[in-house]
Amino acid sequence: MLDATAxxxxxxxxxxxxxxxxxxxHDINLTVAEGERVVVCGPSGSGKSTMIRCINQLEAHQKGTILVDGVEVKPGMKNIELIRREVGMVFQSFNLFPHMTILDNLILGPMRNRGASKAEATELAMGYLERVHIAGQAGKYPPQLSGGQQQRVAIARALCMKPKIMLFDEPTSxxxxxxxxxxxxxMIELAEEGMTMICVTHEMGFARKVADRVVFMDEGEIIEIAEPQEFFSNPQSDRAQxxxxxxxxH
Amino acid sequence: MDRTSSPPAPPKKRLSLVDFALFAGVAALLLYAGYRVNDVLVYNWSWSRVINFIIRYDETSGAYVANLLLFGLATTLRLAVWATILASIIGVVMGYWRTSENLTLRILSRGYVELIRNLPPLVFIFIFYFFISSQIFPLLGIEDIDRSAVLVDNPMFRVLFGDPQLFPNFLAGVLCLAMFEGAYITEIVRAGIQSVPHGQWEAARAIGLSRTNVLRDVVLPQALRKILPPLAGQFITLIKDSAIVSLISIQELTYLATEVASTTTKVFETWILVGAMYFILCYSFALLFGWLERRASRNRR
Structure with a gap:
């Protein structure tokens, strides 16, 4: 378990x-420590996705503060790219760039944002493709891959930026x-390597296995936060039950 | 059943009696039109007089040389190429502005598009022509270009821009056409950019790309692929629309055809030949674009 000083x-x-x-x-309060794995669940329309999309400002919040690694994230801020490169994101619909090969999808970010050379970026990318078990597909185009393969490419693409935290927005839905x-x-391998993760997902098996905490949301509010064991066996609120x-x- | 058996032959497509009747009707109409012109108008056809204005026999050199209408065709082609390049630049910039987050840019580009789309081209070209030729060109010093300078009076310049003496005139024509067609290309580009799913923007932003990089690396390449067919169509429209600048005395095909028609009085022959020239030019481009498009879609996968 995590120590309080993380x-x-x-x-x-x-x-x-x-x-x-x-x-x-409404009045969202959540702190995620380095190395912590948080699963966010709740009925659809409860604001789970919106919440994590505010962290890298794909959505702008209007009140309150968000700090990423100690830096405040503000709507319309300059240099938002410096924050986004520390925050990897995986989407429900993969969103790979269909006009680029798998490899080009991966090296774009490091080359444009981190100033990596093509050789450096390629080496990095091949390493991550290896880790998500699809190095053999590097020269193909996204539509030639299955959904599962595309999503693994999307994870590798996010990892290529060497982010400090990974956000997953219903990656298996x-x-x-x-x-x-x-x-x-x-995702489990990633968690075991100590990556900090916030996952919006309905995969309760995954939550049980890797989550340090489960956040339950409904109607735009955080209703309860608990350890998975506690949350699944003994949910406190009626809505969570x-x-x-x-x-x-079913 | 045996899985290896071949599928049944598709039904044959055949022309029915109705189709033949239709063709016969169209042929009859054409024949009647010919009859009216020949026998009722008692029109005296003379193709050779007009064809002389395309290619004529030069007595002194003893060879066939190009004449007015072919020069006009060359000017039309030059106009179309330069105007297309310029209109594409205008279209991409304005098309991006149309989708920009910046309100000022959106208002500017929207104003440009609406102004041009809601004016008759002729009216726009008269206004714009008198404005640029009387205000902008003197300001830029275009009128004062030394037309006998080495830079200007060389074969390359003639190939690219035609007769140096007519250069300011030609430039005015290019600018008018480009401004006019640019508005339509703007709308094509805007539609192309907006057809790229929002998730593409988000994914690119999420890996830390700047707005410019998102546009250059992710959105525009995908948009361009989608808008190539309408863009090709717009290019052909531009060739046809170029006839309109004959009214501001640009010596392109239509302008010269007017002169040929009035000096020879062979109105039918002139305009049928000129029509054929436009048709061949435009249809060749249409075939070329069609071929490029098929090739591009074959190579994609």
Missing amino acids: KPLVEIKHMCKWYGEFSAL ALDPEMIAGVLDV LFLSQLLG
Whole structure:
């Protein structure tokens, strides 16, 4: 388990966000320490994705503060690229660049943002492709790969930036059932290597296995935060109980 | 059933009686039109007089040389190429501005597009021509270019821009056409940029690319691939639209055809031949673009 002195990598304090008049996030408080694995769950529309997308400012929050590795992230800030390179993100729909080969997908970020040479970036990229078990596909184009392979490429692409933290936004939700295990295996390996992770997912098996804490959200608020053992066996709030019974009940 | 058996032959496509009737009807109409011109108008056809204006026999050198209409065709081609290059630059910049986060840029580009799309081309070209030829050119010193200087009066310059004496005139024509077609290309580029899924922007931003890099490395390459067919169509439209600058005395194909028609009085022959020249030019480009497009889509996978 984590010791209390671990450095906080992400600190969210009193964050709020509205879409027009609709309150999407309300008074979010969450601190994620270095090396910690947090799983975020909750019914759809509860603001899970919006919350993690505020961390790298794909969505702008309107109130409260977000610190990433001690630096405050503000909407419309200059040099947001310096923060984004420390925050890897994996999307539900992969979002690989279809006009580039797998390898080119991976080396783009390091070359443009970290100023790596093509040779350096390629070496780095091949290493990560090896780790997600698809080094043999480096010369192919994304549409030639299966969904599971594409998602593993997307993970490798994020890792190529050598981020301090990885955000996963429902990484297995768009996959065929037989593809899910391969992606989860890569995520578990990553967790075991000590990567700091925030995962929005409905994969409760994954949560049980790797999560240090589970964050349950509903209607734009964090309802409870607990260790997985505690959360699954003895959820405190009615809403978490209802959510779990619906999720596990069928 | 045997899995290796071959599939049944597809039904043959054949022309039905109705199709033949249609063709016959069209042929009859054409024949009637010919009859009207020949026998009712009592029109005296003389193709050779007009063809002389395409290629004529030069007595002194004893060879066939190009004449007015072919020069006009060359000017039209030059106009179209330069105007396309310029219009593409305008279109990409303005098209990007149309999708920009900056309100000022959006207003500017929107204003440009709406202004041009809602004016008749002729009206726009008259206004724009008198403005640039009377205000901008003197400011830039275009009128004062030494037209006998080595830089200007050499074969390369003639190939690229035509007669140096007519250069300011030619430039005005190029600018008018480019400004005009640029608005349509702007809209094509905007549609192309917006057709790239939002997730592409997000993924590129998430790995720390700047807005410029996202556009250059991720969005524009994908947008360009999608907009090549409409862009090719717009290029052919531009060739046809170039006829309109004959009204500001650019000596391209239509302008010279007007002169040939009035000196020879052979109106039908002139315009049918000129029409054929435009058709061959535009249709060749259409075939070329079609071929390029098929090749590009074959190579993709």
